[in-house]
Every structure is written in C-alpha cells, then in structure tokens.
Amino acid sequence: MTREFGSDFGRSRFVPPAAVVREGTDGTVEDIMRRAAASGRETAVRGAGRSCNTQTLSPGTVLHNARGDAEPRLAAGGRLVEVPSGITWYELETWLNRHGRANPVLPSFLGLTVGGTLSVGGFGLGSIRSGLQADQVREIELVDGTGRVLRCSGEENTELFRFALGGLGQVGFLRKAVLRTVPYRDAARVSRIEHAGLSDLVAFMPRIAAEPGVSGYFGMYDRTSWYAQVSWAADASPEPPEQSVPDYPLRLHDEVGRHLSPLLQGETHTNLWADYVLDEAGLHTFAATLEPLLDASPLTDTLVSLYFLVIERPAPAAPFVFAPVLDAPVLYGVGVFASAPRSDDRAVSATRRVQRRLLETCAEAGGRPYLYGAHDLDADLLKRFYGAPALHRLEELRAELSLTHFNRRAFGGVRPPAVQDPSGTAPL
Numbered sequence: 514m515t516r517e518f519g520s521d522f523g524r525s526r527f528v529p530p531a532a533v534v535r536e537g538t539d540g541t542v543e544d545i546m547r548r549a550a551a552s553g554r555e556t557a558v559r560g561a562g563r564s565c566n567t568q569t570l571s572p573g574t575v576l577h578n579a580r581g582d583a584e585p586r587l588a589a590g591g592r593l594v595e596v597p598s599g600i601t602w603y604e605l606e607t608w609l610n611r612h613g614r615a616n617p618v619l620p621s622f623l624g625l626t627v628g629g630t631l632s633v634g635g636f637g638l639g640s641i642r643s644g645l646q647a648d649q650v651r652e653i654e655l656v657d658g659t660g661r662v663l664r665c666s667g668e669e670n671t672e673l674f675r676f677a678l679g680g681l682g683q684v685g686f687l688r689k690a691v692l693r694t695v696p697y698r699d700a701a702r703v704s705r706i707e708h709a710g711l712s713d714l715v716a717f718m719p720r721i722a723a724e725p726g727v728s729g730y731f732g733m734y735d736r737t738s739w740y741a742q743v744s745w746a747a748d749a750s751p752e753p754p755e756q757s758v759p760d761y762p763l764r765l766h767d768e769v770g771r772h773l774s775p776l777l778q779g780e781t782h783t784n785l786w787a788d789y790v791l792d793e794a795g796l797h798t799f800a801a802t803l804e805p806l807l808d809a810s811p812l813t814d815t816l817v818s819l820y821f822l823v824i825e826r827p828a829p830a831a832p833f834v835f836a837p838v839l840d841a842p843v844l845y846g847v848g849v850f851a852s853a854p855r856s857d858d859r860a861v862s863a864t865r866r867v868q869r870r871l872l873e874t875c876a877e878a879g880g881r882p883y884l885y886g887a888h889d890l891d892a893d894l895l896k897r898f899y900g901a902p903a904l905h906r907l908e909e910l911r912a913e914l915s916l917t918h919f920n921r922r923a924f925g926g927v928r929p930p931a932v933q934d935p936s937g938t939a940p941l
C-alpha cells in the first residue's frame with residue numbers, strides 16, 4: 514500500500530507515507546483536513562498520481578482521492594455537470610456520452626482525476642477552441658485546514674478560484690467542480706497531416722489556429738514521424754479530406770494507454786516529462802533551442818515523444834495565478850516526454866539537465882511551465898514565472914487557511930519564502 518503511494522508517475526523519488534487516508538473510511542473530508550492541520554504533519558492529496566515532480570508524496574499523510582464510485586449530476590438542462598473531484602475523465606466522459614453530452618476539452622489520456630487535472634490546468638485537442646479544462650469550470654468547492662467549505666467561482670471567492678485552478682491544491686482540497694458540457698458527437702471528422710520536421714510543424718501551428726473550421730488539434734513526433742491530427746467542425750470542408758472516427762477521445766485514450774503501457778504500469782523508468790507553454794514568438798525561440806537537442810545525447814536515447822497543442826481561451830479568460838496561461842491571444846504547448854531507466858544515473862541526470870535548459874529557455878521566452886511536469890524549479894525561476902507578489906500572497910493565503918503543511922511539494926522541492934503568521938510573530 515505505502516509502496517504505491519510512496520512514488521508518482523515521475524518515479525524519481527520514493528517517500529513512503531506514514532498513513533494513507535480516504536474520505537468515507539477515515540471520516541469526512543472536513544474532519545480529515547482539520548485533523549491533518551492540527552497534527553502539524555505534512556499532508557498531500559493524490560488523485561491518480563500521474564504527476565512527475567513528487568507533488569503527491571508526503572512522509573506524513575496521503576489523502577487518496579481517486580474513486581470509482583463518484584457520481585456526476587447534470588444541471589442547467591445538461592449544459593453543466595457537477596462532479597466529485599475523484600472521478601476520472603474516462604468515467605466522466607463515458608457517463609456524459611450516455612446522457613448525450615461531452616467534455617469540451619479532454620486530455621489525451623483519460624486515466625487522470627478531475628481534481629488532479631484541474632489542479633494543474635488541463636489541455637487537450639479541444640483547447641484550440643475552448644482553452645483549458647480549468648476554463649470550463651463554473652464553480653468549485655474547496656475545503657481548508659479548519660474544515661471550512663468554500664464555494665469559489667468567477668463571482669464568489671474569486672481570488673481563491675484563481676489560485677486553486679492550476680495551483681496544485683495549495684489553497685485547499687478541491688472536493689467538487691461544476692463543469693461546462695457540450696452536445697455529444699458520436700464521430701469526429703479527422704485529417705492527418707504529415708510534417709517534414711520540427712520547423713515545418715511549428716510553422717503550421719499558427720496557421721491552423723487561424724483556421725475557423727478546426728475544432729481540435731494536436732501535433733506529434735513519435736520518433737518515427739512528424740504529424741498533426743486535425744478535427745473539423747460539422748460544417749467545415751477540410752483539405753486534405755478527413756476520415757470519420759467514432760468516439761475519438763476514447764479512441765485516442767486507448768491508443769495512448771497501449772503505447773505507454775510499459776511506462777504507466779512498470780516501475781523501471783524515471784519519467785522526466787515536461788510541458789512548456791509559450792506565445793508565438795516564444796514558440797519559435799523554444800523550437801530553436803529544442804531542435805539541435807533532438808539529435809544529440811541524451812534525447813537520442815531517452816526521448817519518448819514530443820506533443821504539441823494550440824490553446825485559444827474563450828474571453829473573458831480568468832487570470833489563473835499558477836496555471837500555464839499567458840497574456841496572448843493564442844498559446845502553444847510543447848510537451849517533451851523523456852524516460853530513462855532508473856538504474857542509468859547518467860541518462861537520468863543528462864535528461865534532467867536538458868529539461869532544465871528548456872525550462873530556462875521557457876523563462877527567457879516569457880513562457881510558463883505546466884506544473885505537473887518534472888521541472889527543476891528554484892526560488893529564482895519561481896519568481897521569474899509568477900512574480901514575487903503572487904508567491905507572497907500564496908503563502909499568506911496558506912497561513913490564513915491553516916494549510917501551511919498541506920501539499921507542500923507543489924513546486925517539487927522548492928517553496929516560496931515563508932511569511933509571518935497572522936499574529937505577526939514567528940515565521941511559519
């Protein structure tokens with residue numbers, strides 16, 4: 514039991530927790546949160562544990578929140594759905610499809626919890642028209658360290674709403690979310706476009722962003738070929754012609770699950786996955802740094818794939834504090850997925866150095882990292898990405914909400930500087 518909860522998808526560290534607790538068997542979430550804060554022990558929430566930077570690890574308590582018994586509830590005539598955060602996207606999407614509805618944006622792999630993905634942001638092929646998964650959220654329910662329940666939305670507790678979505682659970686346990694849905698389409702019209710290489714693919718991304726008939730996009734380098742898959746709105750006349758693909762998001766999930774099965778099930782590899790989000794100028798700067806690295810060690814051995822997304826957020830877009838969002842009309846996501854055998858220290862360290870170089874390039878290019886990833890953050894980079902005032906306010910909120918021991922590893926090993934406690938005496 515503790516073996517499973519002592520590690521995450523990154524498998525870079527093993528930290529066995531002293532206890533694993535669940536809502537129901539170990540009391541209500543309010544009780545669990547209150548007890549955790551009062552004990553002074555570190556507590557971390559774990560959904561499906563697919564993050565890569567030790568965020569869900571704790572030597573104290575792990576609050577395990579993935580649950581197969583979570584029941585969604587439709588509202589507003591089906592245009593909204595209320596879900597407990599421990600449900601997976603797979604369970605939610607198949608449930609919605611049975612009710613004639615669908616999620617506007619889904620990740621490529623659906624074995625992730627709603628709470629875990631909203632806590633990092635959430636992107637997928639639908640992001641080209643609908644933005645982040647966090648952009649689909651109408652309301653959330655947070656539980657703080659005193660056991661208080663806080664409803665947050667664009668109208669109520671708006672600051673917490675902006676810190677919670679994409680904020681890795683640092684301002685409370687995300688218990689429920691109310692999400693936008695769209696009508697279910699049983700098949701998608703999909704075209705595959707071949708690319709000559711990275712430059713060709715990157716040049717294509719702004720063009721596809723400007724194409725009104727496109728409803729979905731992802732680009733891929735799978736070490737064999739460079740290509741994009743574009744899906745089309747019902748009334749578009751695509752060129753090249755498309756194929757009809759039934760239940761496209763579920764089909765993609767199956768493909769990703771099959772392709773990555775050794776990494777998802779096995780424990781032999783350290784997964785140094787990271788995604789970077791940039792504006793158009795930043796995308797070109799980033800690609801210029803990445804291109805030569807692809808033909809050199811260690812990526813010639815450790816690269817699994819590159820994954821590209823276009824993100825256009827619906828207006829008005831909430832200024833989430835830690836989600837990978839930028840003040841630009843169109844954003845570009847680049848995923849650099851690398852894995853090395855855990856026994857191969859040299860390959861692991863060299864791949865870490867490459868990801869660190871890409872992280873610095875991302876900072877120089879005015880981008881942001883996607884915080885589920887294996888990012889080697891330090892205090893200086895945190896400040897460059899988010900600014901000192903946001904980091905300071907985060908620590909203030911955590912002190913006010915009795916959360917100073919909760920989800921401490923959100924940024925990997927680093928924390929922003931401590932603030933004085935509300936009584937103004939000792940640093941926390």
Ligand SMILES: Cc1cc2nc3c(=O)[nH]c(=O)nc-3n(C[C@H](O)[C@H](O)[C@H](O)COP(=O)(O)OP(=O)(O)OC[C@H]3O[C@@H](n4cnc5c(N)ncnc54)[C@H](O)[C@@H]3O)c2cc1C
Nearest residue numbers: 560561562563564568620621626628629632635636682687
């Ligand atoms: C194979 C694979 C494919 C992926 N594909 C995509 C993709 O297409 N698009 C995309 O956007 N992302 C993708 N990701 C990244 C993924 O969205 C994140 O890793 C996400 O965090 C996974 O959700 P989880 O349930 O595993 O979260 P966990 O790893 O369990 O948790 C993530 C973070 O959120 C916190 N947290 C989790 N639940 C709660 C809660 N209820 N309340 C408060 N805090 C909480 C945790 O403490 C942790 O800090 C992929 C990851 C993998 C491994």
